[in-house]
Amino acid sequence: MLSLHHTGYVVASIEQARAGFLAWLGPAATCTETIEDPIQRVKVAFLISGTAGQPQIELVEPAGPGSPVRKFLEAGGGLHHLCYEVDDLEAELARSRKLGAVLIRNPRPAVAFAGRRIAWILTPERLLVEYLERQARVPE
Amino acid sequence: MLSLHHTGYVVASIEQARAGFLAWLGPAATCTETIEDPIQRVKVAFLISGTAGQPQIELVEPAGPGSPVRKFLEAGGGLHHLCYEVDDLEAELARSRKLGAVLIRNPRPAVAFAGRRIAWILTPERLLVEYLERQARVPE
Numbered sequence: 001m002l003s004l005h006h007t008g009y010v011v012a013s014i015e016q017a018r019a020g021f022l023a024w025l026g027p028a029a030t031c032t033e034t035i036e037d038p039i040q041r042v043k044v045a046f047l048i049s050g051t052a053g054q055p056q057i058e059l060v061e062p063a064g065p066g067s068p069v070r071k072f073l074e075a076g077g078g079l080h081h082l083c084y085e086v087d088d089l090e091a092e093l094a095r096s097r098k099l100g101a102v103l104i105r106n107p108r109p110a111v112a113f114a115g116r117r118i119a120w121i122l123t124p125e126r127l128l129v130e131y132l133e134r135q136a137r138v139p140e
Numbered sequence: 141m142l143s144l145h146h147t148g149y150v151v152a153s154i155e156q157a158r159a160g161f162l163a164w165l166g167p168a169a170t171c172t173e174t175i176e177d178p179i180q181r182v183k184v185a186f187l188i189s190g191t192a193g194q195p196q197i198e199l200v201e202p203a204g205p206g207s208p209v210r211k212f213l214e215a216g217g218g219l220h221h222l223c224y225e226v227d228d229l230e231a232e233l234a235r236s237r238k239l240g241a242v243l244i245r246n247p248r249p250a251v252a253f254a255g256r257r258i259a260w261i262l263t264p265e266r267l268l269v270e271y272l273e274r275q276a277r278v279p280e
Contacts (some may be wrong), residue, residue: 001166001191002165002166002191002194003191003194004144004194004195007147007219009267011265016193017265020239020240020263020264020265021263021265023243024236024239024263025142026141026142049142051141051142051143053144053193054143054144055144055195064240075215077266078219078238078266078267078268079147079218079219079222079267080219081219081222081236082147082219086168096164096183098159099160099164101164123160123161123164124160124182125151125157125160125161126216126217126218127149127218127219128218
């Protein structure tokens with residue numbers, strides 16, 4: 001089962017974008033601290049609307065010149081990807097690839113999700129999808 | 141209260157994109173008929189994941205050369221806007237404009253939503269937002 005965890009939104013500066021987004025989402029909204037992910041070469045912060053079950057908005061800022069979102073930002077930035085929580089990351093990747101999706105990034109733990117694993121695909125219709133494993137792995 | 145109704149995704153052809161999206165969303169997913177909106181100059185179809193409470197994905201195809209999504213498609217298409225359901229359309233528009241959002245399109249009934257009213261804004265952070273009135277208006 002795919003459930004939408006967040007929409008990713010690329011900005012030049014989380015610091016500058018955060019307050020405007022928060023005000024727009026309303027008084028119940030909150031924003032996490034900005035988290036830098038050196039593996040993904042991005043900074044991210046999550047806007048949480050305050051209404052149960054609502055997907056979050058992830059603000060994404062390039063970290064360093066080799067950031068994978070740098071080009072996207074230079075082309076204007078904005079809505080970038082959809083992130084879905086899944087029960088079984090490997091099964092979901094296999095299923096997507098069978099349907100013609102391209103694996104962009106193999107599963108790996110993400111600092112933004114307290115070590116839960118993520119992976120990236122691009123569907124044949126060119127939707128960029130991040131999969132987020134629902135449960136953290138128990139260390140072996 | 142803002143609740144995410146759908147993410148809008150611009151494609152060259154709904155006919156061509158529909159099957160791939162449906163397969164990717166999984167066996168419980170369905171897609172509405174394609175609806176042409178002559179006022180908005182787009183064709184749209186809604187992908188429904190089959191899981192309660194999940195936002196839909198709206199496929200949007202330009203209808204005619206003057207379509208407002210034509211340029212976006214020529215630049216590559218893809219994720220285009222977020223649509224939120226709101227209780228009070230006018231109040232939400234007033235609130236957004238007070239925060240610096242630009243009104244892109246005044247409230248009007250939409251064929252894609254059985255006559256429920258929609259309106260469009262662009263936030264100062266350049267997020268394109270469609271507001272959808274939760275309840276249809278009772279004719280006066």
